[in-house]
Amino acid sequence: MAFLAKVSKALTIAGSDCGGGAGIQADLKTFQELGAYGMSVITAVTAQNTLGVQGVYPMEAAAVIRQLDSIGEDLTPDAIKTGMLFSAEIIQAVSAKVKQYGWKNLVIDPVMVAKGGSSLLQQEAIQSLIKHLIPLALVTTPNIPEAELLTRMPIRTLHDREEAAKRIIQMGSQYVVIKGGHDTGKDGIIDLVYDGGHFAYMESKRIDTQHTHGTGCTYSAAVTAELASGKTVDEAVRTAKGFIQAAIEDQLSIGGGHGPTNHFAYQRRMRGAATGPQRFLQ
Ligand SMILES: Nc1ncnc2c1ncn2[C@@H]1O[C@H](COP(=O)(O)OP(=O)(O)OP(=O)(O)O)[C@@H](O)[C@H]1O
Ligand SMILES: Cc1ncc(COP(=O)(O)O)c(N)n1
Numbered sequence: 001m002a003f004l005a006k007v008s009k010a011l012t013i014a015g016s017d018c019g020g021g022a023g024i025q026a027d028l029k030t031f032q033e034l035g036a037y038g039m040s041v042i043t044a045v046t047a048q049n050t051l052g053v054q055g056v057y058p059m060e061a062a063a064v065i066r067q068l069d070s071i072g073e074d075l076t077p078d079a080i081k082t083g084m085l086f087s088a089e090i091i092q093a094v095s096a097k098v099k100q101y102g103w104k105n106l107v108i109d110p111v112m113v114a115k116g117g118s119s120l121l122q123q124e125a126i127q128s129l130i131k132h133l134i135p136l137a138l139v140t141t142p143n144i145p146e147a148e149l150l151t152r153m154p155i156r157t158l159h160d161r162e163e164a165a166k167r168i169i170q171m172g173s174q175y176v177v178i179k180g181g182h183d184t185g186k187d188g189i190i191d192l193v194y195d196g197g198h199f200a201y202m203e204s205k206r207i208d209t210q211h212t213h214g215t216g217c218t219y220s221a222a223v224t225a226e227l228a229s230g231k232t233v234d235e236a237v238r239t240a241k242g243f244i245q246a247a248i249e250d251q252l253s254i255g256g257g258h259g260p261t262n263h264f265a266y267q268r269r270m271r272g273a274a275t276g277p278q279r280f281l282q
Contacts, residue, residue, distance in 0.1 A: 007035070007036070007037045008035070008037065008078045008079075008225075008228040008230070009036065009039060009076070009078050010037070010038055010039070010079050010081070011038075011071060011081075011103075012027035012028065012041070012081050012083065012221065012224070013040075013041040013043060013080065013081070013082045013085070013094055014027060014041075014042070014043060014082065014111070015043055015044040015045070015046050015056075015086070015111075016042050016045045016046060017046055017048055018045075018046065018047055018048065018049075019048050019049040019213075019260070020260060021213040021254075021259070021260025022048075022114075022213055022214030022216075022260070023217055024042060026217040026218045026260070026261075026263070027081065027217055027218075027220075027221040027224075028040060029218075030217075030218050030221035030222050030263055031225045033266060034226060034229075034239075034243070036078075036079075036224075036225040036229065039075060041064060041067040041071065042059060042064075042067065043058065043059055043064055043084060043086055044056060044057060044058040044059055044084055044086045044120075045057045045059070048114070048118075049255055050213060050254065050256060050257035050258050050259050050260070051255070051256060052114075052116040053118035056086075056119075058086045058087060059090075061093050064094070065093050065097065068093070068097040071101075072097060072100065072101040077103060077228070078105065078228035078229070078230075079105035079106075079224045080098070080106050080224065081107040081220050081221060081223075082106070082107070082108050082109065082133065083111045083217055084120040084121065085111070085121060085125070085129070086120065086125070087122050087125050088122065088124060088125040088127075088128035091125055091128040091129055091132055091133055094133065095132035095133045098133075099136065104138070105228065106136050106137050106138055107141065107220050107223050107224045108129075108134060108141070109141050109216055109220035110129055110134075110142050110150065111146075111216065111217070112126070112146050112149060113145070115258055116258070126149055126150065130171050134168070134171045135171065135173075136172070137172070137173040137174065138173075138175060139173065139174070139175040139176070139236075139237075140173040140175070141176075141179060141216070141223065142168070142179070143179045143181055143182050143216055144181075144183060145182060147161070147164045147178045150164075150168060150171070151163075151164045155178075158192070158201075162192065162194070162199055164178060165178055165194035165199070166196075174195065174196070174233075175195050175196075175233050176192075176194050177191055177192065177193050177223075178192045178194075179191050179216065179219065180192070181212070188204065189203070189205070189206050190203050191204075191241065200234075202237065204241065204245055207245075209251055210257075210258050211248070211251045211258065211261065212258065212261065213258045213259060213261070214261055215247075215248065215261055218247055218261055218263065219240050219241075219243070219244045220240075222236075222243040222244065223240040244261065246266040246268075247262045247265050247266065248262075249262075249265065250264075250268070250269075
């Protein structure tokens with residue numbers, strides 16, 4: 001008799017990045033590397049590469065709803081993440097389906113603006129995110145500018161960040177991670193993790209590189225893959241930090257601008273680095 005292997009399943013609801021560094025593509029690569037079966041619901045197609053975003057083509061809400069139903073009618077994700085959602089209409093559709101199917105372990109990466117400055121979320125959709133989606137979240141993972149827009153407060157100090165984290169918990173998310181990638185003031189980076197009870201500070205050294213396209217997508221996808229396999233939030237954010245640190249450190253030579261992170265790096269290190277895709281590049 002054939003042996004049917006059980007595998008954890010992770011779903012990403014996000015935009016496509018044809019250049020492969022961010023969005024759906026970064027998420028699926030990260031799921032695969034961390035052992036989760038990856039599924040995707042596409043909210044928008046973007047034309048982008050390491051030089052910037054050349055086009056944004058949102059899906060009709062009906063197409064997003066149909067994809068969500070195809071997942072919900074047959075497949076039960078063990079964890080879900082959202083990335084680029086683009087409009088209030090899509091956010092409301094996603095929130096309704098998460099509730100309808102009773103999906104748990106929702107990670108929200110509140111993607112708003114691409115590194116090059118292109119808008120990936122309509123301004124008026126921010127309120128929708130706060131009202132409809134964040135109350136369903138297990139973990140919300142804004143970067144500093146996103147946390148400022150969600151909370152409408154400037155974030156300059158660590159104390160400001162703690163205050164912003166409290167406000168995001170009040171919106172209904174069970175955990176919040178305010179990522180420190182945009183904090184230019186110091187040599188080190190601190191990701192602040194808050195569960196409504198106590199603050200944890202995940203510190204790492206800042207890697208001096210321009211190849212950080214898709215760091216937020218990759219980080220939140222790693223959290224999602226770990227939650228899908230039954231890890232706690234504390235365990236998941238720790239592994240995700242290791243995953244993104246390796247992915248930024250072991251730079252790939254791809255494109256002429258802000259290159260993608262290295263999704264192979266974490267597992268390659270785990271295997272002892274002797275084998276793996278990078279050897280073909282040397
Ligand atoms: N230069 C860096 N060196 C080390 N870690 C970094 C660096 N930049 C970002 N990170 C880490 O990458 C993760 C994502 O953080 P970041 O603040 O870049 O998210 P983001 O801005 O949402 O990403 P994106 O630009 O892809 O949307 C965090 O864990 C952060 O600490
Ligand atoms: C489809 C999609 N989703 C998310 C991002 C954010 O990533 P970054 O801020 O690194 O450009 C992106 N550029 N494209």
